[in-house]
Each structure stands twice: as structure tokens, then as C-alpha cells.
Amino acid sequence: MSFFNKVLASIGIGSSKVDTKLAKSSYEAGEIIRGEVEIYGGNVEQQIDAIFLTLYTTYIKEVDDHKYTSKAPIEKYRVSEPFVIKPNERKTLPFSFQLPYDMPITVGSTKVWIKTELDIRSGADSEDKDYIDIRPSGIAARLLNEVQNLGFVLRKAECEKASYKYRSKYPFIQEFEYVPVSGPFRGRLDELEIVFLSQTETQVDILMQVDRRARGFGGFLAEALDADESHVRLSVSVDDLPNLSNKLEQTISRYS
Incomplete structure (x- = not known):
């Protein structure tokens, strides 16, 4: 049974999951952002190589007179060292980092979000996405x-x-x-x-x-x-x- 659980976890079924919880949803550019990353163990023990938080935004690209929305990373932060998560175990990791002063503000169609990536060795990585509002500095x-x-x-x-x-x-x-x-x-x-x-x-x-x-x-x-x-x-x-x-x-x- 353990072997099949490992096989399923390698493709994301019964694998560890991640959920990021922020102290608030609205920030000023340059402000310190704080929160917690919660990791929920799956059906098998797994090695977590790292947890990354990446700031993303949207922007407009024009190709051959056609406009479409693309996304771009702003900053990437590593918030953990490698660790092992046991079956059904729950871990909470606090984090904080400073938002860039020159990041875009959320006005018009511009969106900003934090993507959380759980880098699982020999398994399908888990992700989470949290939108935030950014005010000018x-x-x-x-x-x-x-x-x-x-x-x-x-x-x-x-x-x-x-x-x-x-x-x-x-x-x-x-x-x-x-x-x-x-x-x-x-x-x-x-x-x-x-x-x-x-x-x-x-x-x-x-x-x-x-x-x-x-x-x-x-x-x-x-x-x-x-x-x-x-x-x-x-x-x-x-x-x-x-x-x-x-x-x-x-x-x-x-x-x-």
C-alpha cells in the first residue's frame, strides 16, 4: 500500500499541500509583508527541498497589433530550508519580507499576487496563489x-x-x-x-x-x-x- 501511495504522491494525488495566510490583503509599496505558510502532509512522508514565495504582476504586450495580458515575476523569496513532512503532519512557518518600492500598484487592470511553491523532491509540486492590493509608496x-x-x-x-x-x-x-x-x-x-x-x-x-x-x-x-x-x-x-x-x-x- 505504501508503494502505491508513493506512486500516487509522485503525480500529486495524496501529496503534501501548501496554504499561505497573510496578515492582511492591502499593502503600501516598500512595506513589510508578514504571514504564515501552512504545510499539510499527505499520505506518505516527503522531502521538501524549499518553499518559495514569488511576487507576480500582469502587464500588456502587443504583438502584430494584438494586445494580450502576460505575467511577470517581481521578486522571489525563499522562506524555508529543506525538511521532511510526515504523513498527515501539519507545519506552520512564519515569514516576512519587504515589498519593493518600485513595484506596480494595483490600479486599472493591473493585478499583483503571491505564488507559493512547495518544492517536493520526487513528487508533484504544490502551489498556492493569493492576490493582494498595492498602494503607492x-x-x-x-x-x-x-x-x-x-x-x-x-x-x-x-x-x-x-x-x-x-x-x-x-x-x-x-x-x-x-x-x-x-x-x-x-x-x-x-x-x-x-x-x-x-x-x-x-x-x-x-x-x-x-x-x-x-x-x-x-x-x-x-x-x-x-x-x-x-x-x-x-x-x-x-x-x-x-x-x-x-x-x-x-x-x-x-x-x-
């Missing part, structure tokens, strides 16, 4: 809030495949597309796009695409040639926060 949230205070409204936000020019450690970038509905840029701009190029606890580097509204024949010609768009890099640190609104307005005005 403190400095990123302040920047996005000041953009709205200037009269912009978020029209669309999504992660999309990054061009080689702007690719960093991730194959995607998260783009925030705003339109001016009030304030100093209403009637002057068609839209403002913001991409976070890098983020730390104390500084963010962004790329802004300032899309000017066409005025007259020359303006329409420039719009047709995409000459009405300006790409502006801007660094914002915690020292800039007291005067951030003025800094953003002056920078955007220079190209509007």
Missing part, C-alpha cells in the same frame, strides 16, 4: 496627488511592455495617463503621461510625456508629426515635498 502617492491638485484626472493606468530604452529590472513599465479638466493646464494640454522609472524610500525618478493641444494649422501639423509631445525626466526627493506642487507646475508649464 508615500512619496509616489504625494506626487500623484499633487498632479490631481493641478486639475488632472486619471484616465487610464496600466502596466505595459517596456521598450529597451526604458527597461530596467522589470520587462514592463506602469503608465499613468491624465487629462486636464480644470486648473492652469485645461485647454493647453491634451494629456499628461507619467511613468515611474525608479523608486526608493526617499526619491522617485519619473518620465513625463507632455502632450500639447494643437493650436492653428501649425499646431495640427505638429500634432500629426508627434512634434507636440515633449518627454521630460524629473527627480523628486523627500526634500522637494514642501514645494512639490510648484515644482510640478513649473516643469509642466515649461513644455506646455
